[in-house]
Amino acid sequence: MSEPTLPRRQTLKQLAGLTALGLIGYLRAPRAAAANPATPVAAIPGVGGKIVRRGEKGYEIWRQSMVWHLSKPKRYPDVIVQARSTEDVIHAVQYAAANGLKVAVRSGGHNSNGPSLRDGGLLIDLSALEEIRIDSDQRIASIQPGVRSLGLVQAARDKGLTFPVPHCASVGLGGFTLGGGIGWNYPARGGVSTHSIIGAEIVMADGRLLRATAKENPDLYWAVRGVGPGFFGVVTRLDLKLYTAPKVILASTYILPLAEVKTATAALEKIRQAGKLGHTEPLLVFTHHPEAPDNAPPEQAKICFVTIFAFDESEEKARAALQPYAESALAGSKALFKAEFQPFDFEGLYDRYFSLNDPAGRCARYAVDNVLTNRGAETLHALADHYSKAPTRWCHVLAAFNMGTRVLPDSCFSWVADTFVGCYAIWDEEKDDAANFAWLGDNLPLMDPFADGHYVNEIEARGHPERYPACFSKANWNRLQALRRQYDPQGVFHSYLGHS
Numbered sequence: 001m002s003e004p005t006l007p008r009r010q011t012l013k014q015l016a017g018l019t020a021l022g023l024i025g026y027l028r029a030p031r032a033a034a035a036n037p038a039t040p041v042a043a044i045p046g047v048g049g050k051i052v053r054r055g056e057k058g059y060e061i062w063r064q065s066m067v068w069h070l071s072k073p074k075r076y077p078d079v080i081v082q083a084r085s086t087e088d089v090i091h092a093v094q095y096a097a098a099n100g101l102k103v104a105v106r107s108g109g110h111n112s113n114g115p116s117l118r119d120g121g122l123l124i125d126l127s128a129l130e131e132i133r134i135d136s137d138q139r140i141a142s143i144q145p146g147v148r149s150l151g152l153v154q155a156a157r158d159k160g161l162t163f164p165v166p167h168c169a170s171v172g173l174g175g176f177t178l179g180g181g182i183g184w185n186y187p188a189r190g191g192v193s194t195h196s197i198i199g200a201e202i203v204m205a206d207g208r209l210l211r212a213t214a215k216e217n218p219d220l221y222w223a224v225r226g227v228g229p230g231f232f233g234v235v236t237r238l239d240l241k242l243y244t245a246p247k248v249i250l251a252s253t254y255i256l257p258l259a260e261v262k263t264a265t266a267a268l269e270k271i272r273q274a275g276k277l278g279h280t281e282p283l284l285v286f287t288h289h290p291e292a293p294d295n296a297p298p299e300q301a302k303i304c305f306v307t308i309f310a311f312d313e314s315e316e317k318a319r320a321a322l323q324p325y326a327e328s329a330l331a332g333s334k335a336l337f338k339a340e341f342q343p344f345d346f347e348g349l350y351d352r353y354f355s356l357n358d359p360a361g362r363c364a365r366y367a368v369d370n371v372l373t374n375r376g377a378e379t380l381h382a383l384a385d386h387y388s389k390a391p392t393r394w395c396h397v398l399a400a401f402n403m404g405t406r407v408l409p410d411s412c413f414s415w416v417a418d419t420f421v422g423c424y425a426i427w428d429e430e431k432d433d434a435a436n437f438a439w440l441g442d443n444l445p446l447m448d449p450f451a452d453g454h455y456v457n458e459i460e461a462r463g464h465p466e467r468y469p470a471c472f473s474k475a476n477w478n479r480l481q482a483l484r485r486q487y488d489p490q491g492v493f494h495s496y497l498g499h500s
């Protein structure tokens with residue numbers, strides 16, 4: 001193939017936003033709410049941050065801003081507290097416990113189920129807790145839970161360090177790390193980011209502030225490393241292990257027709273079998289061709305968009321890491337487009353591949369479900385035909401290969417898997433909810449037969465609360481429930497959505 005058949009910059013830019021189309025809703029609502037507090041309300045002793053109660057002016061905009069996307073849950077907490085300090089969190093929890101208010105927690109607000117919004121009770125919004133301290137000698141970042149992906153990557157990079165942060169700049173580190181976390185350059189970082197938590201500070205149901213490390217409160221340390229959106233405490237600080245920052249980031253992108261999915265997966269499998277995946281991060285996305293009209297026939301519009309990222313200490317090494325892909329069938333006669341060995345910095349990666357900037361300026365409704373599997377290719381083959389019937393052009397299926405997740409004795413993350421496959425429904429209007437949830441739901445029986453497990457941060461729990469136990473081994477789920485009873489006997493904290 002000589003020349004790309006599509007203008008490269010335009011193609012990549014248009015494909016940006018595949019997993020994230022709600023910037024406007026996200027950016028406007030939370031920040032406006034924080035800057036324009038509601039009318040003064042009854043104080044909570046010891047809490048300095050803003051408080052708004054149901055029925056008061058400003059409540060609804062603040063409530064809605066707790067969830068990034070536009071499928072705002074119709075669930076209404078009694079009180080929302082924006083914490084300005086750990087002390088605020090302690091006092092808010094004590095107040096809730098004393099007044100019979102169940103506590104929910106929000107960090108970055110990106111979870112698709114909006115689990116921070118519950119009916120009744122008190123919601124603690126941690127998004128204003130954004131401190132980052134870097135200890136270069138120890139290679140540790142000590143962060144508050146409101147820190148976002150871009151903030152940590154930039155602060156660490158200034159010291160020559162990095163962390164496997166979320167692929168979108170604004171995703172919160174709080175929920176991301178607690179749930180597992182598939183971060184940039186995961187293959188070189190031990191699979192999931194939660195395993196890079198080396199310490200946590202936790203406000204417990206009785207208001208005590210406990211520290212959890214491998215040595216202090218090891219059962220809490222085990223739980224915090226993978227528990228996801230159902231923890232029985234508020235994490236107010238995380239100590240994260242940092243890694244040497246890459247000096248060079250290169251990406252190669254290949255587009256094939258959807259009908260060539262087996263060509264794409266076979267190419268990736270061949271590279272894997274040859275032991276040449278190295279630390280590259282290969283993503284394969286089923287999506288709608290950016291230049292095709294909405295109503296174009298699937299056989300023309302639906303594509304496999306494959307990108308492989310190499311993070312390395314030199315250009316020579318990064319090019320060598322991507323070379324097996326350039327020599328594979330991905331780059332062969334079936335390719336509609338290729339752009340190889342493209343240099344990026346992290347800002348460029350967010351912008352080109354996972355930007356929240358939807359080119360059309362749309363907001364989005366959003367739902368996702370997934371499998372973690374060791375049969376990624378088969379999973380994709382099983383999903384391809386159903387994907388081509390997706391109700392909107394923005395719906396997509398994303399597979400992250402070379403995951404290398406591990407099961408560790410000091411983490412409740414439960415699965416050994418080499419591939420994550422997520423199905424994402426993205427649409428505009430409430431009237432289309434049923435069609436999109438139906439499309440997403442119909443993916444489950446297609447992909448679940450290949451599941452070794454599920455990733456707790458990206459399941460569709462609104463219709464399927466039974467997915468939460470399925471995100472853990474039976475033993476780990478039972479141990480989490482036992483720890484909940486031990487540490488939160490009065491049920492001060494909400495459990496997983498749909499569970500008590």
Ligand SMILES: Cc1cc2nc3c(=O)[nH]c(=O)nc-3n(C[C@H](O)[C@H](O)[C@H](O)COP(=O)(O)OP(=O)(O)OC[C@H]3O[C@@H](n4cnc5c(N)ncnc54)[C@H](O)[C@@H]3O)c2cc1C
Binds near residue numbers: 106107174182233
């Ligand atoms: C655009 C977009 C991009 C994404 N990219 C990635 C990605 O690259 N990799 C990946 O793995 N995932 C990704 N995700 C999924 C993401 O990891 C989850 O949505 C995660 O739950 C978001 O965390 P949050 O703090 O923003 O969410 P929130 O909605 O604020 O939190 C979700 C829940 O987690 C719990 N929680 C959060 N913080 C705390 C705390 N401090 N203490 C106790 N419990 C807490 C609470 O139960 C809370 O309700 C993405 C999601 C979106 C929408």
